[in-house]
Amino acid sequence: MTQCALRGPAVTFAANPFEIPPDEALVYESDALIVIDNGRITAFGAFDSTRDALAPGTRVAHYPDKLISAALIDTHVHYPQLPIIASYGEQLLAWLERYVFPAERRLEDPAYAARLAGTFLDSLLSSGTTTAAVYCTVHPQSVDAFFTESARRNTRMIAGKVLMDRNAPEWLRDDVTTGHDDSAALIARWHGNGRQLYAVTPRFAPTSTEAQLEAAGALLARDETLFLQTHLLENKAEEAWVKTLFPQRASYLDVYDHAGLVRPRSIFGHAVHATEGDFDRCHHAGCAVAHCPASNLFLGSGHFPLFDALRRDRPVKVGLGSDVAGGNTLSMLKVAADGYKVAQILGHSLHPVQALWLATAGAAEALGLERHIGRIAAGMEADLVVFDPHATPVQRLRTAQAENIDDVLFSLLLLGDERSVAATYVAGDRVFSRETGMRSGM
Ligand code: GUN
Numbered sequence: 001m002t003q004c005a006l007r008g009p010a011v012t013f014a015a016n017p018f019e020i021p022p023d024e025a026l027v028y029e030s031d032a033l034i035v036i037d038n039g040r041i042t043a044f045g046a047f048d049s050t051r052d053a054l055a056p057g058t059r060v061a062h063y064p065d066k067l068i069s070a071a072l073i074d075t076h077v078h079y080p081q082l083p084i085i086a087s088y089g090e091q092l093l094a095w096l097e098r099y100v101f102p103a104e105r106r107l108e109d110p111a112y113a114a115r116l117a118g119t120f121l122d123s124l125l126s127s128g129t130t131t132a133a134v135y136c137t138v139h140p141q142s143v144d145a146f147f148t149e150s151a152r153r154n155t156r157m158i159a160g161k162v163l164m165d166r167n168a169p170e171w172l173r174d175d176v177t178t179g180h181d182d183s184a185a186l187i188a189r190w191h192g193n194g195r196q197l198y199a200v201t202p203r204f205a206p207t208s209t210e211a212q213l214e215a216a217g218a219l220l221a222r223d224e225t226l227f228l229q230t231h232l233l234e235n236k237a238e239e240a241w242v243k244t245l246f247p248q249r250a251s252y253l254d255v256y257d258h259a260g261l262v263r264p265r266s267i268f269g270h271a272v273h274a275t276e277g278d279f280d281r282c283h284h285a286g287c288a289v290a291h292c293p294a295s296n297l298f299l300g301s302g303h304f305p306l307f308d309a310l311r312r313d314r315p316v317k318v319g320l321g322s323d324v325a326g327g328n329t330l331s332m333l334k335v336a337a338d339g340y341k342v343a344q345i346l347g348h349s350l351h352p353v354q355a356l357w358l359a360t361a362g363a364a365e366a367l368g369l370e371r372h373i374g375r376i377a378a379g380m381e382a383d384l385v386v387f388d389p390h391a392t393p394v395q396r397l398r399t400a401q402a403e404n405i406d407d408v409l410f411s412l413l414l415l416g417d418e419r420s421v422a423a424t425y426v427a428g429d430r431v432f433s434r435e436t437g438m439r440s441g442m
């Protein structure tokens, strides 16, 4: 690929806005230039001081009234559940039985899985999200379908085959041996293949025997670059069930710890009911929590104590997750808005710069990918989103009132959704434009 460039107002991060004042952590350039070569950013700065980095004849996409950011990251989402998004009336355990398991059964069919993976990925891209940690189903073909479609789009994705050898319908179960061996084959095929990354994916403690959790730990022990994703302490009935299934363990987190699953690159979804002891363990282990406020509200799971998790003397790594279809939106702007409201209920103000961090650079850090994605800086992969803070008549009115960049960001987060995405770039290629749709050939 030849050099290309974007020009326009841009935001990114110089530091963590939970560690220093948000306004010092944010980098805002009112007229920035981002130069891209071979999928990577080679120069970023004020247009006037960076224009020398442009080779003669380079095409510059100019977005004077938009806002460019590193693309959004979703640290917890289920692609097989997209068709049952917004399904009525249940909390977690009944919702799984009534809606989720039948939906996941359909991915037995590889052609269906391929179509669904394509629709899911295109929906992420048109929402400004270019990286996600994604649950497939128990079927290995659901993982092949997902990574094949992701590789076609060149997106950096983390995904894995769900492990589930008990407490699920017989038609959705693997066993210790097939779960292990199918995962090992998928790891060999996909982990580090282009931009694709593998996550060992036991669904949650209730649907795996201790032997299966140990087999997951054995897979992880072979390669420290692998990810682990699972659910933790999402719902009170789930927590009580885990106590009866694993009476010998000190806590829900200890079930995973005992199997060697609590480590860097482990991503625990929800942790709504985590204790101080859990957060302390996560801090020392270097694992991450996916904060899924839209889902926690939709399923009535509770309010994740974000500011406790991030306590300055022992911060836990946290990124935002949509948890579709527990969550009712793929838009990380809407997830961030729900995160703001949940923080309000718990007596905290989530600053817009902090919220954007949790959906970009902070999420990248939680996933251990901070050297590749999440910020606009020379050397980073050029995954970018171009936001339109004037996308609707109401946003136009509100943005016209904004007094500073924080206010523009806050109203973008609270009013924004898929309509606020003017364009999305993956490794320097514009894959989505609101005017022309998805890049043809996808
Ligand atoms: N716990 C176990 N499986 C799931 C799932 O698919 N979604 C959510 N939100 N929680 C879970």
Ligand code: ZN
Pocket: 076, 077, 078, 231, 269, 323, 326
């Ligand atoms: Zn989930």
